[in-house]
Amino acid sequence: MTESLKPHLWFTLYRLMNMGAGRREIRVSTTELSSVLGCSQQSASRHLRLLEQLGMIERRVGVNGSHIRITEEGLRVLWEVYYGLRRQLEEGELEAYIFEGVVFTGLGEGAYYITRDGYRGQIREKLGFDPYPGTLNLRLSGGYIEMKRRLTRMPAIILEGFKDEERSFGAVRCYPAIINDDVEGAVIVADRTIYDDSVLEVISPIYLRKHFNLRDGDLVRVYASSPRRSSS
Amino acid sequence: MTESLKPHLWFTLYRLMNMGAGRREIRVSTTELSSVLGCSQQSASRHLRLLEQLGMIERRVGVNGSHIRITEEGLRVLWEVYYGLRRQLEEGELEAYIFEGVVFTGLGEGAYYITRDGYRGQIREKLGFDPYPGTLNLRLSGGYIEMKRRLTRMPAIILEGFKDEERSFGAVRCYPAIINDDVEGAVIVADRTIYDDSVLEVISPIYLRKHFNLRDGDLVRVYASSPRRSSS
DNA sequence: ATTACTAGCTGTCGAGTAA
DNA sequence: TTTACTCGACAGCTAGTAA
Secondary structure, rough: OOOOOHHHHHHHHHHHHHHHHHOOOOEEEEEHHHHHHHHOHHHHHHHHHHHOOHHHHHHHHEOOEEEEEHHHHHHHHHHHHHHOOOOOOOOOOOOOOEEEEEEEEEEHHHHHHHHHHHHHHHHHHHHHHOOOOOEEEEEEEOOHHHHHHHHHOOOOOOEOOOEOOOOOOOOEEEEEEEOOOOOEEEEEEEEOOOOOOOOEEOOOOOOOHHHHHOOOEEEEEEEOOOOOOOOO | OOOOOHHHHHHHHHHHHHHHOOOEEEOHHHHHHHHHHOOOOHHHHHHHHHHHHHEEEEEEEEEEEEEEEHHHHHHHHHHHHHHHHHHHHHHHHHHHHEEEEEEEOOOOHHHHHHHOHHHHHHHHHHHOOOOOOOOOEEEOHHHHHHHHHHHHHHOEEEEEEEOOOOEEEEEEEEEEEEEOEEEEEEEEEEOOOOOOOOEEEEEEEOOHHHHHOOOOOOOOEEEEEEEOOOOO
C-alpha cells in the first residue's frame, strides 16, 4: 500500500491528473493517452491496467474508450510528491491543522492493534514513546472532516505492515500531535480501517481519558502536523 | 531542451532535490544515494552520469563521494511538474470551506459600510443580490481560524475601494457563501478591518437573525467558496 | 472504433569486479 | 573507501493481431 509507485506508472498517473482525472471521471482512449505519454497504445493500455490493479484509478471500459477517475489513494501519491517539491522549491511553511472533535467509545479495536508488537516497537522507535494500550476516538464534524482528508495526504511517519502467525496487518500513517495543548501523542490513520473520515484516532503515552477526565461527548482539541522528515 | 527526462531519471533528480541539492552543493556517495532510491549502487552511479550528461546536475567526483548540485535546467524540469501538480491539486481542492461559528453582536459598523452606495451597487452587480443593511458576525475558534486565513488567500470577488465627500473606503474581498445550507449570501473580508481572523462577517439579501431566529451564542454553518472565474 | 493478448526486442538493472 | 566497467537477467516496450 505504501510501497511507492514505479516512476513510469507515477508519470502516467500524473498525466491522467493533467487531463482532469483527479477532479472528475474523464473519457480517454488508450491511443489518445499513448500520444500524451509518448509511448505505444499497448503501453498505455498496460499502464491503465496496472494503475487500476494498484488502486490508483477507477476505470470503466466502454466501447468508445475508457472512463478514468483517480482514486483517493492515487491523489495521495500525487500529493506526496507535490509536498516534496513544495518543501524545497517554495519556502515551505510547516503545515499543521487544529482539530476539534467529540469523544466517543469505539469498538476497542484500537487497543488490540496498538498492542501488537509489530506496531508497538515501531511506535517506540519512530514516534519516541510507548503507547498506552488503547486509542482515543474523536468524532469530527463539518469542515474538520475535509481537514482530516488533507492531513492524510501529507507526508507521514509510516508504521510498516507485518504478519504474525494468524493474520497480516496493514501499514499505518502517523502524524505527531498535541492533545488539548498539553500532551504529546499522534494521530493515526490505518490504510484500511473500519472508520471513515469523520473519526480521528489518537494515541499517546498516557491514558488520555483519565488524564483529562474525559467522558463521551466531551470536546477535545488536537494539533496535528506533518513530520519534518518523513521516515519510511 | 524540452524533451522530458525519462521517469526514473526524473525521480532520481527529485530525490537529489529532497536531499537539498536544489539549494546548495551536497556531498553524497553512490551507495548512500542507492539506499535512498531503493536501487543498486551501480544504478545510482549510472543515473548520476546520465543526469550530468543531460545537464540536469553539476558534479565533482571526489575521493570521498560526489559533490552534486542541480542546475538551473534541472530546477526548471522540477518546477514544471510542480506547477502541473499545483494547478490540479491546489486549485481543485481548496475551492470551498465549511465554517462553523458562534453568533455575536458587533459594533454595528457592518450596517454603516454596507449601506454606502459605493459598496451596495457593486454587491448588486457582482454578487447578484441587494444586501440586507447589516452583517452577521460569527466568532470562529480552533482550526476554523486558520481555515479563514486560507480562504482569504484565494481568488475573490473584489469590491473596489472608493471615496465619498467625507472619507475613503478600502477594497473588500467577497466569497460566495451558503448559510445554514439554505440561504445564499457572501463572506466579506475588508482589507482593513477592526476584526481579526477569528471573525467571519456574512452578508445576505435577507435578515439572517430573523430568518433563522438567531440569538447570540447560536451556532451557524457557512459554506464559503472561491468564485469559479474571477469576475472583475 | 475500441481494448488487450502474444511474441520478440530493447533498455534498465545489479552482481562481480577493476581502478 | 570511492566510482564505474562488463555482462547476464529480466522488466518494460512495441508490432502484429484477435476480439
